[in-house]
Amino acid sequence: xxxxxxxxxxxxxxxxxxxxxxxxxxKKGKEHIFMFGPEGWVVGDNVxxxxxxxxxxxxxxxxxxxxxxxxxxxxxxNAEAFIKRLGVLQKRVIMLMxxxxxxxxxxxxxxxxxxxxxxxxxxxxxxxxxxxxx
Amino acid sequence: xxxxxxxxxxxxxxxxxxxxxxxxxxKKGKEHIFMFGPEGWVVGDNVxxxxxxxxxxxxxxxxxxxxxxxxxxxxxxNAEAFIKRLGVLQKRVIMLMxxxxxxxxxxxxxxxxxxxxxxxxxxxxxxxxxxxxx
DNA sequence: CAAAAAACTTAATGTAGATTAAGAATTTGA
DNA sequence: TCAAATTCTTAATCTACATTAAGTTTTTTG
Numbered sequence: 273x274x275x276x277x278x279x280x281x282x283x284x285x286x287x288x289x290x291x292x293x294x295x296x297x298x299k300k301g302k303e304h305i306f307m308f309g310p311e312g313w314v315v316g317d318n319v320x321x322x323x324x325x326x327x328x329x330x331x332x333x334x335x336x337x338x339x340x341x342x343x344x345x346x347x348x349x350n351a352e353a354f355i356k357r358l359g360v361l362q363k364r365v366i367m368l369m370x371x372x373x374x375x376x377x378x379x380x381x382x383x384x385x386x387x388x389x390x391x392x393x394x395x396x397x398x399x400x401x402x403x404x405x406x
Numbered sequence: 407x408x409x410x411x412x413x414x415x416x417x418x419x420x421x422x423x424x425x426x427x428x429x430x431x432x433k434k435g436k437e438h439i440f441m442f443g444p445e446g447w448v449v450g451d452n453v454x455x456x457x458x459x460x461x462x463x464x465x466x467x468x469x470x471x472x473x474x475x476x477x478x479x480x481x482x483x484n485a486e487a488f489i490k491r492l493g494v495l496q497k498r499v500i501m502l503m504x505x506x507x508x509x510x511x512x513x514x515x516x517x518x519x520x521x522x523x524x525x526x527x528x529x530x531x532x533x534x535x536x537x538x539x540x
Numbered sequence: 541c542a543a544a545a546a547a548c549t550t551a552a553t554g555t556a557g558a559t560t561a562a563g564a565a566t567t568t569g570a
Numbered sequence: 571t572c573a574a575a576t577t578c579t580t581a582a583t584c585t586a587c588a589t590t591a592a593g594t595t596t597t598t599t600g
Contacts, residue, residue: 298504306499318492326496354488358452361495362460365440368502369535370432373557392577401503404578406557507587526547538548540587 275317275329282325283339284316285309290335291390294327295398305399307360310387314353316342333390368401376400409451409463416459417473418450419443424469425524428461429532439533441494444521448487450476467524502535510534 275282277297285292292309294317306327309315317325321342360383367376377400381388388396397404409416411431419426426443428451440461443449451459455476494517501510511534515522522530531538 296500296504302504304500304503306496318489318496320489320493323493326500354492355452355454358488358492358495359454359457361492361499362440362452365495365498365502366430366438366460368499369438370430370436394577402556403558405559405580528547536586537588539550539589 273328273330275325275327277326277328278324280324281321282317282329282342284314284342285329286314286338286340287311288336288338290331290337291333291387292329292335292337293332293391293395294329296327303398304401305395308384308387308391308399310384310390314357318357332395373400373402373406376402407462407464409459409461411460411462412458414458415455416451416476418448418476419463420448420472420474421445422470422472424465424471425467425521426463426469426471427466427525427529428463430461437532438535439529442518442521442525442533444518444524448491452491466529507534507536507540510536 274285274292275294287309289311292313292315293305294307294309294315295303295305297303307313307315315329317327317329319325363379363383367379371379377396380396380400394404397406408419408426409428421443423445426447426449427439428441428443428449429437429439431437441447441449449463451461451463453459497513497517501513505513511530514530514534528538531540
């Protein structure tokens with residue numbers, strides 16, 4: 273477990289190997305996966321350091337990470353990573369608003385081609401915003 | 407109309423006054439509002455300049471804008487704006503995955519307190535990911 | 541200002557996905 | 571290595587929201 277809901281001044285995790293996951297719990301205690309973090313991805317809570325974080329982050333495989341401060345000024349060379357991140361989130365919102373569960377599944381396969389067999393179907397459902405049964 | 411779907415090298419719009427809207431059309435031609443841009447907000451397509459953009463952007467009120475190049479290097483002082491943007495998007499994804507239409511409506515009221523009476527209910531429905539009837 | 545277009549309202553019906561349940565298969569961990 | 575926990579599967583039932591339709595109000599525009 274790398275980060276709990278509500279912590280302040282949380283870190284940003286650059287994944288060298290392994291697999292991270294960030295998620296929320298809703299008021300019924302149900303888990304909703306926000307993002308997977310396989311090799312090369314960056315995982316963090318997208319809120320300013322002084323605001324309590326909204327996500328849990330844990331590793332679902334043994335992982336090697338670079339742990340970075342959230343403070344942006346220092347990583348302006350990472351601007352590319354931020355644009356990419358915004359692009360992924362934008363697409364995710366569009367899919368959640370306008371696509372069926374099946375279409376979102378197909379888009380998931382494209383976004384994370386390498387992790388299909390590294391996560392449970394329950395986790396995929398959680399990422400898609402549906403139940404494992406569906 | 408400021409930006410059409412599929413354009414390259416699109417701009418970023420800093421809203422001084424008025425109200426912008428970015429949206430997609432799904433395969434049925436249905437409109438899905440991605441973001442509103444009232445005074446002080448920044449609206450743009452979050453994809454790299456060389457990738458065809460995914461959003462339409464238009465003004466729904468007479469507006470005054472600063473038109474900025476998408477190129478990030480130049481605006482590293484705007485890093486704050488990017489963090490804020492990521493935070494808004496993160497929350498939006500979480501809400502779309504785990505909250506009911508009514509809860510999303512309430513969250514919309516908090517996110518955009520000043521525009522409730524400046525947009526049609528049809529647009530609010532489009533933003534929430536539901537039909538106007540619902 | 542008047543006609544046309546767009547938005548709103550209400551209501552009946554339809555459906556994607558949720559919920560619940562319970563047994564089978566797989567994974568985990570002492 | 572085996573018991574416990576978790577995940578998967580199937581199926582019946584339920585529900586939030588979609589779809590359709592048609593009349594009404596409001597806004598836009600020539």
